[in-house]
Structure formats: structure tokens, C-alpha cells
Amino acid sequence: MKKTIAILSILLIAIIFVSGCVNQTTNNNNTTVNQTEVTASQVSGEVNQNLLPENQTTVEIGDMV
């Protein structure tokens, strides 16, 4: 009985610990960028992504029918 409870306790602690770690990893926003090799299309792609398409005159909120 004692052994079972001890095992259960360890399991529970492990679950809480792992879920905490996963959460931490998700929230961890790494702002370090250090690319050493890039193609021209990657660069222009990144630059152009900063620009808004002129024909995007609405936002997405779904269909009415």
C-alpha cells in the first residue's frame, strides 16, 4: 500500500514537472537571430513580408451563409 502511494506520488510530481516544463518552453520566446547563410529569395521574402498587400481591405471574420 505504502509502496503504491509512493509510486503514485512520484508519478504525479513527474507529471506536474513535465507539464510545467512544456508550458515554459511554449512561453519561451527566443529573440536571438543569427543566420550565417541566406539566399536572396529568403532575404527579399523577409523584407516583403513586412509590407501589407494593398488589396487586403478587410479582415477575416467568417462567412454570413
Added chain:
Amino acid sequence: MKTSKISIFLILALAVSMFPAVMASSTQTNTLPPNEETQFQEEVQIMNNSLGAQIRLLQLEKTIDIQIAIGNKVIAKAQELNKNTTELEAIITEMQQLKTDVQQADPNSTEAVQEFVDLKKEAINLTKEFRDKARALFTDEELQQLREEQKQIREQKREEAQEIKQKIRKFNMLKLEKLKQQTGLNIQNIISQMKQGNITTEQAKEMIKEEVQQMSEEKRIHIYNKVKEEKIKERVRAKEEIKEIMSNYSSRYEKRLQRRLNESLETSKKVREMVRERIREKIKNIIAEENAIEGTNTSASGIINQTMNNIGQNRGEGIK
């Protein structure tokens, strides 16, 4: 004795581990589905300046305007078929109230992002409600025809939005100016041509592609890293901002609904009553949800308190 201590520990650990799950399921109004959350994060990234905020609010206004036009078309069709349209009309009346709120939102205010998120979230919910109710009124064939009409209205109204297009071009120009200052990218010619109205954003993108192809590898890496770094910073800021905004969404929503209850509405008495009934129902749901959250907090802390008392009692008994 040892067994009881372990049991107490287990109960405590269980109560603590259950807490986030219980909280997540009981705060529906204050959360966004993952796909909407990502979309909101992308949209508010440009709202850290007045022009970006103006663009997003104008886009939202335009979108609601289109939804109202489509909604009226659907209602007319339903009336032709002698269907009861009171609730659909009530939803469209609420959308009109929402559109007025969007028009009154100040893009220069520090709360512009919050207002955009609040009002867009409400627009999504009203659209979903309308869609669900409208779909129940028509056959598949009729729905197909209405969807075709919906597509036409959207395309036609999107084309009309010249003011938004001009603001987007200006926004892009300022973005390129900033990029030039930050990275030394040789794009003055592109910016000048945009300023003179000689090229569109799409043409500017093509010219940027050509410019980058002529660059040295070292310069490419420098620009790439700089742009990426800025983007990540903006994304992190937007994510935090959305999280903060959603944490107290329901209280602002309730206040907005309370205000709308007292607004005069230019519609039939039947629809007006339906609008007010729907608003009262929503307020009731928010209050019930808030009470449920409080109840959850109380019961979770109750379990912990009860367990702590038991520990105290057990210890007391042990001393005796």
C-alpha cells in the same frame, strides 16, 4: 501516520494540478480559439503606430459593412420564402451598433489595440450566430445561390475601398523608410517612386527582389538578421498584448452591452425587443460565467484550506 501524510500531499498536489484545467474551461469569454489568437497577433503587430491602427479599424469597419450588406440580402431572400426573420434582423441591428462603435474608436488612443480586438471578437461572434441561424432556414440549393451572391458583394465592396488602399501604400512606404535607416538597404529609388504614385506595393516588392539579388552575401545576412529580429520582437509584443487584453475582456464586453441597451434603435418594435432580449441574455451569461469562475476559485482554495486544516488536526492529535 506516514500514509496519511502522503495522502494529504497527494490530495494537495491533485488540487493544485487540476487548477489550471478548471480555470481554462471556465473562462470561455476571456479566451480565443488558437487560430483566432494567431490571426489577432498578426493583425495587431502593425498597430503600434497611428497609421497601422487606422488601417486595422478601417478594415474592420469595411468588413462589418460587407457583412451587413450580405445579411440584408439573406433576410430579403428569407422573407420572400415567408420565413421568420426577426432574429436575423436583430443580429444585423447589433452589427450596425457594432459598426458605429468601430467608427467611434480612436486610432490615436493607447487603447486602440484593445478596442480593435474587442470589436472584432464581437463581429466574429455575431457573424457565426447569423450564419448558424440563416443556414437553418434554407435548402442546400438556396444556400449555394446565396453564397454566390455573398462572393459577388464581397468582391465589389472590397474594390471600393480606395481610402484603405492609399493608407496601406503610405504605411508600406514608411515601413521601407524605416528599413532603409535600420539596414542601409539601397531602396531610396523604390520609396521615391511609391511616393510619386508611380508604382504599387506589388511592383515595389519585385524591385526589392532585384535589389537583393545584387547584394553581397555579408550584406544579405546583415539585413536578414535585422529584419527577422524586428519581426520576432513585434510578435512577442503582440502576443503579450493579446494575452493582457483578453484577461479582462468580459468586463469591458458587459459594459459595452449595458450601454447598448439604452441606445435608441431605428427598427421595428419587434426587432428592437428582440435585440434587447438578446443583449440581456448575453449580460446574464457573462455574469453567470464570472460567478462560475469565482465559484471555481473558491472551491479549489476550499479543497486546499480543508486539507491544510486536516493536517493541523492530525498534527494536534499526534501531539496528544
